[in-house]
Structure formats: structure tokens, C-alpha cells
Amino acid sequence: MEGADFLHVKTPKLLLVGILLGATCLAATAEEAPSPANALGRLKAGNDRFVQNVSVPVSLSPMTRSALVKGQTPFAMVLSCADSRVPPEYIFNVGLGDLFVIRAAGEVVDRSIMASLEYGAEHLHIPLLVVLGHESCGAVQAVVDGTSVDGPNLDYMVQAIKAGTGRTPKERLDLRTAILGNVEQSINDALAGSAILRQAVQTGALQVVGGYYELGSGRVLFSSPIATLPTVTPRPAVVAPRTPAPARK
Numbered sequence: 196m197e198g199a200d201f202l203h204v205k206t207p208k209l210l211l212v213g214i215l216l217g218a219t220c221l222a223a224t225a226e227e228a229p230s231p232a233n234a235l236g237r238l239k240a241g242n243d244r245f246v247q248n249v250s251v252p253v254s255l256s257p258m259t260r261s262a263l264v265k266g267q268t269p270f271a272m273v274l275s276c277a278d279s280r281v282p283p284e285y286i287f288n289v290g291l292g293d294l295f296v297i298r299a300a301g302e303v304v305d306r307s308i309m310a311s312l313e314y315g316a317e318h319l320h321i322p323l324l325v326v327l328g329h330e331s332c333g334a335v336q337a338v339v340d341g342t343s344v345d346g347p348n349l350d351y352m353v354q355a356i357k358a359g360t361g362r363t364p365k366e367r368l369d370l371r372t373a374i375l376g377n378v379e380q381s382i383n384d385a386l387a388g389s390a391i392l393r394q395a396v397q398t399g400a401l402q403v404v405g406g407y408y409e410l411g412s413g414r415v416l417f418s419s420p421i422a423t424l425p426t427v428t429p430r431p432a433v434v435a436p437r438t439p440a441p442a443r444k
Contacts, residue, residue, distance in 0.1 A: 231402030231420070234271045234323035239417070241288035246413045253290030260291065269295040272315045274302050274381065275327040276334065280410055283327065287415075295321055301334030301377060302326060303355045304384040313391040316401050324392075324401060326385070327415070328378040329408040335374045356380075371407075378405045386424055393424055 244250045272295045273283040283289075283296050295315045297308055315321045328335075337344065338356045359373075359380025382405055386392055395401035405418040 229270055229320075229322050231322045231399075234321075235325075235402070235404065235417070237289075238271060238287045238323075238325065238415075242286060242413070242415045244288045245286055250285075250288040253288070255291060263292045267292050267295075267319065269293055269315070269319060269321055271295070271323040271325060272297065272312060272321050273325045273327055274298075274304075274308065274312065274385070275325075275408075276300060276302050276329055276332055278329060278332065281327070281329045281408055286408060286413065295319060300352055301332065301356045302328065302381045303334075303352055304381050304388065305355075306388075309385060309389045309392075312385055313389055316395045317391050320400070322401060324385075324403045325406050325417070326378050326381050326403070327406040327408055328374045330371070330374070330410045332370075332374050332377075335377050336370060339370055339373050359383075375405075375407060378407065382421060386421070396421065396424060 241250075270293060273287075274297045275281055275283055277298045277300045283294055287294065295311075297311045299305075299308060312324065316324070334352060335356055336342075338353055342353075344350055344353055356377050359377040382403060386396065386403065392401065392403075396403060403421040405421075407416045408414075409416070
């Protein structure tokens, strides 16, 4: 199944198949030139180790930290939920400087998130973006349950997630389907809202895939790469008012 099916899926069955078909991939070696396929292979190989509880040690030594002072060359970007149970570096068994990670509750895309993704694609030349949803997502659960929230910022998050989960009433009641729908919407929002990301996808410099992390098993299921750019209107970006910095004395 092509990535476009994941992006514009109409039924839970198609969306689930789109996720599951990408679940296996050969590992890429560290010596291979960076490419979307190699990057995805590294993530899948690392996740396999994590699932089997045979994660390899990663260096956190002073020598490693000192080397990274000179710059960073991450091989993949991960946009994931801020949930404490979903740490991408552990899930994919990678070390310092390997991933460019952006996290927000419900992986909701706003202008700050898009700017970070653009920086990764345009300035760091990262070849792969994974938008990662996860099992038992509390942010999506709040939308499914119709939970009321206080304050404009939490309301913005809820309304943004509703855009991806507002399918049929039956689908909205299924949490997994709602989470996958939200991943789809976040991919749509990132690409529809950023000319830089669309250009990178069109030229083949960037590949975008969706993912679903199973908390219990540790397994990440991937979609096929996105092959067709979205034509949907992105969710409106809301910029929260900033508190003025205190004046210097």
C-alpha cells in the first residue's frame, strides 16, 4: 500500500493495513550514506533490539559529548507526543546526536513545531521524518471521551486533535483509530503548512512516515512513506501570547 493511503485513508481497515505493511525492514549499517531508506532501517533495527530487550549501550562519555560540541548530524527527525512513556531515543536505541526530536502533547503541529521541522529538513538535511503516535494517548483519549478542559491553550490542543479524529461516531469511539487519524492529520498539517517540507518531499530529500508505538510490546509499527502531498487545509496555528521579559535593572 502506498503512503497516500495512510495520508487520506477513509476507513480504519485501510489505515491499519497501511501501518502494518511497513513493519519490517532490513537494518542499515552506520557506514552507509544517509538516505531515507537507511534512516528508517536504523530506526527499525533499533526498535527490534528494544522490543527484544537487547538494546546496545550508547556512549554518553565526555569524549562523545565533546565531539558533539562541533555540531550535530542526526539521521532522522521524530515528532512524537510529550508523554513520559514515549522516549524516542530509548524506543529506537540510539544515542546522543542521532535523533532530532520534537515533542508536543498529541503531536499537534503549530508554527513552532513546523519551524523546528523545517530547520531539520533544510539546515540539518535530515532525510527522514517520523510522526509517532502511541497506544493509550491521553490527549486523544480526552477528545474521544469529550472531556472538558480549562484554558485556551488546552482547548486549542483538543480542537486540533478533533480535526484528525472527527470521522464517523463509531470510529471516534475506537481509541486506536482516533490515534492513527491524529497521526494522519499531523502529517497533513506539517506538509500543508510548510512549503519547505513539501519541496523536500517532492525532491526526494525528505521522506515522511507515520508510526504507532505500542506501550506494552515496545513495538513501533510504521506506515508506507507518504507518496502524495496533501490537499487539505491545515489546522490553524495559534500563537499563545508571550509574557514580556522583565526589564533589566
